[in-house]
Amino acid sequence: MPITPDTKDWTWVLERACPECGFDATAVHIGDVGGFVRSNAGIWAEVLEREDVRQRPDDSTWSPLEYACHVRDVHGLFAQRLVLTMTQDGPTFPDWNQDEAAVEGRYGEQDPRQVSRDLTDAAFATAEAFDAVPDEAADRIGYRGDGAEFTIESLGRYYVHDIVHHAWDVTHAQD
Numbered sequence: 001m002p003i004t005p006d007t008k009d010w011t012w013v014l015e016r017a018c019p020e021c022g023f024d025a026t027a028v029h030i031g032d033v034g035g036f037v038r039s040n041a042g043i044w045a046e047v048l049e050r051e052d053v054r055q056r057p058d059d060s061t062w063s064p065l066e067y068a069c070h071v072r073d074v075h076g077l078f079a080q081r082l083v084l085t086m087t088q089d090g091p092t093f094p095d096w097n098q099d100e101a102a103v104e105g106r107y108g109e110q111d112p113r114q115v116s117r118d119l120t121d122a123a124f125a126t127a128e129a130f131d132a133v134p135d136e137a138a139d140r141i142g143y144r145g146d147g148a149e150f151t152i153e154s155l156g157r158y159y160v161h162d163i164v165h166h167a168w169d170v171t172h173a174q175d
C-alpha cells in the first residue's frame with residue numbers, strides 16, 4: 001500500500017511547541033540553527049546502522065531508511081531556500097512534492113551507508129550556510145508556493161523542527 005501524501009501545513013510549529021515531538025521551535029534563534037542541524041545528523045548516522053532500517057512499522061509509515069532519505073533531501077531543500085532568500089528580494093520557492101520525491105528517488109532501495117554519508121554532508125553544508133547568515137539578514141523574506149511567508153529565521157526554525165520531528169518519528173516507537 002502506498003504512503004498517503006502528507007499535505008498537512010506545519011507552519012503552526014513556528015508559534016508553539018509541537019505536541020508530538022515536544023520540540024519548541026519558537027526558542028530557536030538564527031545563530032542556533034547550525035548547531036541543531038549538526039547534532040541531529042549524528043542521530044541519523046546511528047539510525048542508519050539499525051538492522052530494521054528498511055522495515056516499515058506499518059503500510060502507511062516510512063521505514064527509517066525512507067525517513068533518512070527524506071531528511072537528506074530536506075537539508076538540500078532548505079539550503080536552496082536559504083540561498084534564494086539571501087540573494088533575491090521576496091522570492092517564491094519552487095514547489096517540492098516530498099511524496100513524489102520518495103517514489104522517484106526510490107528511497108526504499110537506497111544503500112544505508114551511502115545515505116548516511118550523503119545526509120551528513122548535506123547537513124553540515126546547510127548548517128554552515130545558516131551559520132554564515134549575518135544577524136541583519138535574519139528577517140529577509142521568502143514565500144512558499146502556497147503563499148506562506150518565511151523570514152530566514154523562521155525558515156531555520158521550520159527546518160530544525162522538521163528534522164527533529166523525523167528523528168522522533170523513527171526513535172520514539174522504541175522507547
Ligand SMILES: [Zn+2]
Nearest residue numbers: 018020021165
Ligand atoms: Zn514535532
